[in-house]
Amino acid sequence: MTRASKRKATVPKPTTKANAKAGTKDKKPTETSKKAEKVVAGSLAATQSKAPVDPFAFEEGDVVVGSISLTVKWVMKGHTTSEWTFSVPADATVDSLRKMVEETTDGVLKAHAIILKHKSKEMDRTSALLSDYGIGDGSEVVLLLNHEAGPVPVPPTAVNHGFPGEPVAKKAKKDKKEGQSDKKRERFTKAEAEDLIKGVELYGLGQWAQIKLAYFRSTQRTGVDLKDKWRNLVTASQRPPGFKFRVEYLNDPAFLGHVAKVNTDALSKHRE
DNA sequence: TTTAGGG
DNA sequence: CCCTAAA
Numbered sequence: 001m002t003r004a005s006k007r008k009a010t011v012p013k014p015t016t017k018a019n020a021k022a023g024t025k026d027k028k029p030t031e032t033s034k035k036a037e038k039v040v041a042g043s044l045a046a047t048q049s050k051a052p053v054d055p056f057a058f059e060e061g062d063v064v065v066g067s068i069s070l071t072v073k074w075v076m077k078g079h080t081t082s083e084w085t086f087s088v089p090a091d092a093t094v095d096s097l098r099k100m101v102e103e104t105t106d107g108v109l110k111a112h113a114i115i116l117k118h119k120s121k122e123m124d125r126t127s128a129l130l131s132d133y134g135i136g137d138g139s140e141v142v143l144l145l146n147h148e149a150g151p152v153p154v155p156p157t158a159v160n161h162g163f164p165g166e167p168v169a170k171k172a173k174k175d176k177k178e179g180q181s182d183k184k185r186e187r188f189t190k191a192e193a194e195d196l197i198k199g200v201e202l203y204g205l206g207q208w209a210q211i212k213l214a215y216f217r218s219t220q221r222t223g224v225d226l227k228d229k230w231r232n233l234v235t236a237s238q239r240p241p242g243f244k245f246r247v248e249y250l251n252d253p254a255f256l257g258h259v260a261k262v263n264t265d266a267l268s269k270h271r272e
Numbered sequence: 273t274t275t276a277g278g279g
Numbered sequence: 280c281c282c283t284a285a286a
Contacts, residue, residue: 185280209274223274228280231277 066090074143095126115144190249205266
C-alpha cells in the first residue's frame with residue numbers, strides 16, 4: 001500500500017516508558033537530580049501565553065510537588081464508557097486537563113468538545129485551576145461531550161491508567177487452543193456499517209485496527225472483518241442502478257452513495 | 273501483529 | 280469468513 005497518511009492516528013500504545021510519545025513540545029527532561037524543582041514551579045507564568053503546562057512534561061518517577069491524582073470518567077447513557085487516571089501538576093488548569101484527555105485518546109476526543117464536571121458542577125472556566133473547583137487527590141471528574149461542537153467518535157476504552165502513556169490493558173490473549181473457530185457468520189447490521197463508514201471517514205483506509213478500537217472495541221469484529229466489509233460495501237456501491245441486494249439497507253441509494261463518497265475521499269487522502 | 277488480496 | 284504473503 002502507499003504510505004499511510006502523515007497524521008498519526010495511533011492509539012496510545014502500551015509503551016513501557018511513560019512519556020514515549022506524548023508531548024512533543026517539551027524537549028527532554030534534563031537530568032533528574034532535582035526533579036521536584038523542574039516541575040511546574042513558575043512554568044505557568046513563564047509560558048502563560050501558550051499552553052499552561054505540558055501535561056506530559058514530567059515523568060513517572062518524578063516527584064511532583066503538589067501534584068494531583070484524579071480520575072476522569074466518560075459517562076455515556078448512564079454507564080462509564082472509559083476512564084483514565086491522571087497525575088497532574090498542582091497548577092494544572094481545566095484546559096490543560098482537557099488537552100491531556102485529547103492526547104490520551106490520541107485526538108479521538110477533541111479538547112474543544114470536552115466538558116468536564118466535578119461533583120455535578122460544570123468546569124466552564126477553562127483557565128481556572130483544577131483546585132479552584134475543589135479538585136484534589138482522589139477527585140473524580142466526569143467527562144461529557146459537547147455534541148454541538150461536532151460529531152465525536154467513540155474513544156478507545158481503558159486507554160490509560162496511571163501516567164499517560166503507561167501500559168494499561170493486557171492484550172487479551174488469543175487462547176486459540178483447540179478449534180476455537182466458533183465464528184458464526186453474522187451479517188453486519190446497518191448500524192455497524194455506519195460505524196465502519198465513520199471510521200474510514202475519520203481514520204482513513206487501511207486503519208482497520210484503529211477503527212476496531214474506536215467503534216468495535218467490544219465486538220467480535222476483527223480488523224480483517226472490517227476490511228472485508230468495507231470491500232463489500234464499496235463493491236456494492238459500484239453495482240448498477242436498480243441492483244437488488246439481499247441485505248435491505250444496501251437497497252438505499254443514499255446509503256451506498258455515502259459509501260462511494262467516503263471511499264472516494266478516503267482514496268484521495270490515502271495516496272497524497 | 274496488522275494489512276491487503278485472493279480463496 | 281478464511282488463508283497467508285508481506286511488511
